[in-house]
């Protein structure tokens with residue numbers, strides 16, 4: 001009966017692929033996560049509107065994802081509709097030292113294409129595996145440089161009114177790994193970003209150098225979602241975790257990476273509960289040793305066992 005009601009999404013005229021009980025492990029860089037009740041890939045703005053209207057009318061919660069590289073989805077999965085904005089909404093156009101890029105554009109692809117035009121300017125973003133929208137919403141970057149410094153404008157769809165909105169940098173309230181856009185109220189559709197003109201040959205040497213540096217300091221041979229915890233004020237989460245002696249700790253198939261202590265990697269078919277439990281253990285150890293309470297940087301989705309729910313609830317999407 002439930003399934004029949006859900007099949008109505010196709011009956012709204014939604015053109016893109018729709019999957020039911022789709023394992024989120026297929027759509028996260030962690031390769032972890034139980035099923036999404038509905039998983040859909042809108043092909044255009046009309047499709048996106050149909051999915052949102054369906055979600056409102058059926059009372060089904062929705063969650064927008066890009067490349068799923070900053071997500072931890074529970075083993076139980078998400079009792080709602082996951083709307084993936086990646087693979088479509090991915091055109092881009094350069095104009096002078098600006099680019100207008102679709103939300104689903106792969107960030108690394110855009111950096112390479114910009115390089116060919118003799119445009120660069122986001123060294124911190126080289127190697128970040130997300131979409132343009134994911135990077136803007138999360139204000140992705142390093143400890144000092146971030147995407148928000150380069151955003152001019154964002155065009156988005158208001159998820160409630162389904163009206164288009166144009167937001168300027170000042171409206172977006174960029175902070176460390178945060179923006180007003182991560183409230184779930186809007187779907188980012190397009191972004192205008194500033195670049196800098198540089199010699200293309202130098203750009204590609206720089207890109208290769210930055211990628212090599214990442215390979216040295218990040219455990220890229222195992223699935224992960226990047227840094228697990230936010231850096232607290234005036235400190236580095238990775239350094240605190242290392243100094244607390246947590247490097248190499250394991251829980252099921254999850255491990256605090258011996259390469260970079262703020263990465264918890266999926267080294268052997270880890271479940272979400274393994275990652276969540278390890279996060280809670282690390283957080284407790286750092287708190288006991290240094291009196292600092294680490295906060296997750298990852299976006300957390302789905303229902304969790306009671307012992308983790310209290311810790312993870314404030315960070316849930």
Ligand SMILES: Cc1cc2nc3c(=O)[nH]c(=O)nc-3n(C[C@H](O)[C@H](O)[C@H](O)COP(=O)(O)OP(=O)(O)OC[C@H]3O[C@@H](n4cnc5c(N)ncnc54)[C@H](O)[C@@H]3O)c2cc1C
Pocket residue numbers: 029063064065066067068069070071085103124127128129130131132133134135136137138139140141142181182186187188189218220224225226227299317
């Ligand atoms: C190996 C590795 C290295 C990484 N290195 C870095 C790093 O150096 N710096 C850094 O900051 N991060 C890093 N990350 C984390 C991650 O790649 C970034 O946060 C990235 O910007 C997330 O983009 P995404 O498209 O995967 O977003 P997702 O993980 O899919 O989503 C992230 C958030 O953005 C929202 N979102 C996505 N698309 C839209 C949209 N169109 N409209 C509205 N909301 C949207 C989602 O709802 C969610 O809240 C790393 C991850 C990995 C796996």
